[in-house]
Amino acid sequence: MNFAIPRDNTSKMVLHIWKILELPSIHQDDLLHKIAFELLLFTPKEAKEFINIAIRKGCLTLESNKQIRLSKSLALELNKWHEKRKTHISKKIKDVNDLSEFTDESKKNGTNKFKILLKALLDKGTINRAVVESDSAYKYRLVDSSQKIIKAQVQGSQKIPYYIDISITEKVIKHNCHDFRTKRAVNKKFCKHLAKLFLLLKIKNADLALYLLESITKDITNWNFLA
DSSP states (O other): OOOOOOTTOHHHHHHHHHHHHOOSEEEHHHHHHIIIIISOSSOHHHHHHHHHHHHHTTSEEEOTTSEEEEOHHHHHHHHHHHHHHHHHHHHHHHHHHHHTOOSSHHHHHHHHHHHHHHHHTOOTTHHHHHHTSOGGGEEEEEEETTTTEEEEEEOOSSSSOEEEEEETTTTEEEEOOHHIIIIIGGGTOOOHHHHHHHHHHHHHOHHHHHHHHHHHHHTGGGOEEEO
16 A cells, blocks of 8 residues: 655645544644654644645635544545555455465474564554555665674655664664654564564565564563664
């Protein structure tokens, strides 16, 4: 699915923001804060201008209590997108499960172990969000099997890609997405980006992926999850 940021199209940009928010409505001040300080899509001044333009163009509806919601036409389009997304998620989950079905017993055992270890680092629902992430958004900058180091970047909703650095020697995972910084890191859990990275790494180098997960889970108290 295409998650590119359509900055030059007001209606598409509004839809892009609402796909992330997943809210029926939001207070005008909260929307400005989300756009400018959490999603980092615009400066505060640009965010205010964008919201006003979207209201003038009929993409957003401003209610008397300063709650903002999508126009009826965009709400309908968003609902259609959600239906397509549900289908896409179901297919992706099936693809991941199908990929894990090996006829060779040792591979099957390795796959089951990978799933168990990965699940131990995930909160409920994270895997579903991970599988719908675009593969093309993930780029490996370094995969060193001997040093057991992974360096990657992820093109998310921000202009600047997120980074992911994993080092077995230092027992450190570094990542800077909002979800990881504010919730996952403190509980030593993976966000959707880390989960997706390991799903892709399993395809690229299954032995390294399993080794990394084993190293993290068996000594989790000594690992640092840093943002």
